Amino acid sequence: MSASVELACPRDAEGFTRVYAATPREFAAAQRCLHCGDEHALQRESITDKGGLAGCVSCGHIELYTLKDFPRALGITVVVIAAVLAPFTYYVSLFVAAGIDAALYAFAPNMVMCYVCHAAHRGFAREPRHPRFDREIDERLKFGERAVMGKPMRPGGTAGAPEPEH
Ligand SMILES: [Zn+2]
Structure with a gap:
């Protein structure tokens, strides 16, 4: 790659x-x-x-x-197609679209x-x-x-830093 x-x-x-x-x-x-x-x-x-x-x-x-x-444009396209198909699929297409978008996100x-x-x-x-x-x-x-919320920079920046707690 x-x-x-x-x-x-x-x-x-x-x-x-x-x-x-x-x-x-x-x-x-x-x-x-x-x-x-x-x-x-x-x-x-x-x-x-x-x-x-x-x-x-x-x-x-x-x-x-x-x-x-996340391929945002593709995610939106899936939802738009599902919405167009919704009246012909008893709205099942909307659930399928939600599943496809969740999978796209998981594998992104x-x-x-x-x-x-x-x-x-x-x-x-x-x-x-x-x-x-x-x-x-x-x-x-x-x-x-x-900045009220700002915290000082960690030595070495964010390389290997823990995830933020909030
Ligand atoms: Zn930069």
């Missing part, structure tokens, strides 16, 4: 680009941006020797979170997101593991010292 990083263009936050590599260790030091056409540096030192993530490959920040890469692969630049990393090694989204980290990064 190949690895990819989907990141915002550093020139224009509205523009997205994507870089691929056969394995996480094979990302180049720079990537040609699909949005602006320029070369942008990649933080290759964020990739561990075993192909895991010590930090963000786009901006180098060391706090990341793991999220299900993980992706790892950066709290700061929102780059999406796919196909990297599972270790070190980054816990699911933690609102306290997000608030500290957004509001800094003014």
Whole structure:
């Protein structure tokens, strides 16, 4: 399975680009941006020797979170088709659709997101593991010292950190 990083263009936050590599260790030091056409540096030192993530490959920040890469458009399509078929199936199609969506979610692969630049990393090694989204980290990064809920950054960032309790 190949690895990819989907990141915002550093020139224009509205523009997205994507870089691929056969394995996480094979990302180049720079990537040609699909949005602006320029070369942008990649933080290759964020990739561990075993192909895991010590930090963000786009901006180098060391706090990341793991999220299900749910194919949302497909999930919605299933529900729409089920709704159209509902009157002809005594509404059984709606239950089938709920089951299909639950299965899509259960089998969806993980992706790892950066709290700061929102780059999406796919196909990297599972270790070190980054816990699911933690609102306290997000608030500290957004509001800094003014954050009421913010907790200080863990040394080493989120690599191998426990799951948030809330
Ligand atoms: Zn980042």
